[in-house]
Amino acid sequence: MSIGSGRRAVIVGVAECDLGVTGLSILELQTQAVTRALADAGLPLRDVDGLACTSVARFSATQLADYLGIQPVWQDSTFAGGSAFEMFVARAAQAIEAGQAETIVISFASNQRSAKSRSMGNIFEAHTPEAQFEGPYGPLYPLSHYAMAAQRYLHESGAARADLAEVAVAAREWALLNPKAFRYEAGPLSIDDVLSSKLISSPVSAADCCLVTDGGGAIVMTTADRAAALPKPPVRVLGYGECTTHTAMATPEDLLATGAEISGARAFAMAGMSPADIDVVQIYDSFTITVLLSLEGLGFCERGAAWQFIKDGAIRPGGSFPLNTSGGGLSYCHPGQFGVLLLVEAVRQLRGECGDRQVDGARTALAHGTGGILSTSATVILGVEA
Amino acid sequence: MSSSSETGAELPPVDAVTQPWWDATRDHRLLLQTCASCGAVQHYPRALCIACGGTDLGWTDSLGAAVVDSFTVVHRELPGFDAPYVVARVRLAEGPILLTNLVDADVESWACDVAVSVRWRDLDDGRALPVFAPAGISTSGGAI
Numbered sequence: 001m002s003i004g005s006g007r008r009a010v011i012v013g014v015a016e017c018d019l020g021v022t023g024l025s026i027l028e029l030q031t032q033a034v035t036r037a038l039a040d041a042g043l044p045l046r047d048v049d050g051l052a053c054t055s056v057a058r059f060s061a062t063q064l065a066d067y068l069g070i071q072p073v074w075q076d077s078t079f080a081g082g083s084a085f086e087m088f089v090a091r092a093a094q095a096i097e098a099g100q101a102e103t104i105v106i107s108f109a110s111n112q113r114s115a116k117s118r119s120m121g122n123i124f125e126a127h128t129p130e131a132q133f134e135g136p137y138g139p140l141y142p143l144s145h146y147a148m149a150a151q152r153y154l155h156e157s158g159a160a161r162a163d164l165a166e167v168a169v170a171a172r173e174w175a176l177l178n179p180k181a182f183r184y185e186a187g188p189l190s191i192d193d194v195l196s197s198k199l200i201s202s203p204v205s206a207a208d209c210c211l212v213t214d215g216g217g218a219i220v221m222t223t224a225d226r227a228a229a230l231p232k233p234p235v236r237v238l239g240y241g242e243c244t245t246h247t248a249m250a251t252p253e254d255l256l257a258t259g260a261e262i263s264g265a266r267a268f269a270m271a272g273m274s275p276a277d278i279d280v281v282q283i284y285d286s287f288t289i290t291v292l293l294s295l296e297g298l299g300f301c302e303r304g305a306a307w308q309f310i311k312d313g314a315i316r317p318g319g320s321f322p323l324n325t326s327g328g329g330l331s332y333c334h335p336g337q338f339g340v341l342l343l344v345e346a347v348r349q350l351r352g353e354c355g356d357r358q359v360d361g362a363r364t365a366l367a368h369g370t371g372g373i374l375s376t377s378a379t380v381i382l383g384v385e386a
Numbered sequence: 387m388s389s390s391s392e393t394g395a396e397l398p399p400v401d402a403v404t405q406p407w408w409d410a411t412r413d414h415r416l417l418l419q420t421c422a423s424c425g426a427v428q429h430y431p432r433a434l435c436i437a438c439g440g441t442d443l444g445w446t447d448s449l450g451a452a453v454v455d456s457f458t459v460v461h462r463e464l465p466g467f468d469a470p471y472v473v474a475r476v477r478l479a480e481g482p483i484l485l486t487n488l489v490d491a492d493v494e495s496w497a498c499d500v501a502v503s504v505r506w507r508d509l510d511d512g513r514a515l516p517v518f519a520p521a522g523i524s525t526s527g528g529a530i
């Protein structure tokens with residue numbers, strides 16, 4: 001087996017399934033995502049020999065393979081919430097480069113809004129320590145953990161709730177440029193709108209929280225050799241890293257130190273790049289605080305400084321730091337595990353397909369997924385030839 | 387949120403590792419699992435010491451003094467809980483962090499880094515949940 005540059009794994013197809021309120025089943029939405037991404041790649045379903053997905057069923061990739069009528073020789077259903085898809089890109093690249101698979105599809109879809117399946121309470125499995133030592137106190141999951149991180153952040157950094165709100169305001173500005181965004185026609189959001197929205201778990205208000213929608217997406221990866229004959233410019237996987245830190249709310253010694261510090265450092269080291277080399281950034285915005293902590297952990301700014309870093313419109317359209325250009329989980333789509341859509345938007349930006357929200361000349365992109373309660377972090381750095 | 391019978395929350399499960407910890411709550415004693423090999427204290431109780439990997443573990447009594455690492459006032463109604471109530475991470479003087487509720491003060495009065503001490507919320511089966519109140523304030527429910 002030769003592992004030359006021709007086997008280097010690249011991304012050749014991306015797509016969303018229907019978004020918003022669909023009334024469709026999870027498997028129909030998954031099928032939309034997979035078939036549309038394959039069409040985007042110019043590859044037939046029969047060429048898919050690897051499959052990675054979550055949340056279809058107890059045996060997720062197995063279930064989806066059966067539904068699609070394929071028999072993959074590689075699969076992954078690593079369950080790491082919204083960071084799983086950045087992990088899948090890493091594992092898929094490794095599998096392709098090791099010759100274990102030729103063409104891998106990574107997908108996710110959920111109908112959580114249509115099915116009203118989202119619940120924030122009593123979600124702890126009875127055999128876990130959290131059921132004994134955390135559930136009895138009534139934390140909202142995952143919200144109350146992020147709320148405690150936000151409270152600590154305000155305490156340590158000197159930021160105010162309005163500084164968190166800027167993340168939601170900027171996301172809305174981007175969503176107004178994205179016809180597929182759930183809030184595309186909702187009009188702008190002001191800082192005061194966020195501050196006056198209903199407090200759910202202080203200091204987090206409803207407008208600090210991501211949407212609850214149906215939706216999903218898929219990514220097709222194959223070898224650089226194969227990609228040469230395909231219609232879309234291949235997107236290279238330049239670096240990746242991940243870190244799993246905790247699952248109980250009481251475990252982190254420091255609420256403000258996230259796994260992004262390690263996942264980001266590993267991704268940048270592998271790519272031979274630094275934060276200054278990235279043209280467009282997609283960070284999982286489950287809550288406004290998640291973005292601030294991730295920006296700091298990834299090294300785009302110092303600890304405690306992200307609220308100043310994003311001031312003055314830096315992350316709004318036209319600003320100096322293009323972030324979450326789809327409108328993010330806050331204003332575009334949040335089907336429960338947003339990590340796959342971070343990658344879809346990053347690829348589209350690198351291909352120059354983003355219309356009114358296109359970042360001119362984007363050649364490098366970073367996608368950073370977070371799962372659970374800041375439990376898992378995974379970073380992917382992508383690039384296209386200049 | 388002053389007692390479990392009022393909240394109607396389900397009783398927490400127990401397992402063989404955690405049974406001594408829960409048994410001690412019947413006497414309003416807050417135990418910390420302690421490693422016989424390296425002396426580390428930890429919470430929640432586990433089948434190993436996460437400092438050294440040792441499996442010879444015992445128990446020591448916590449003094450029940452802590453500071454609030456962070457907190458959140460929950461406004462959403464969960465089954466069994468009367469909003470608003472305060473969920474918090476408190477850091478015990480011995481080191482470990484507990485998730486808990488903050489009680490016996492206005493929910494809007496809390497801040498990070500304030501001193502608290504343990505109180506007990508009795509459960510219907512005789513066990514009790516450690517919760518925390520402002521340090522230095524004695525209440526009828528206190529066990530210190």
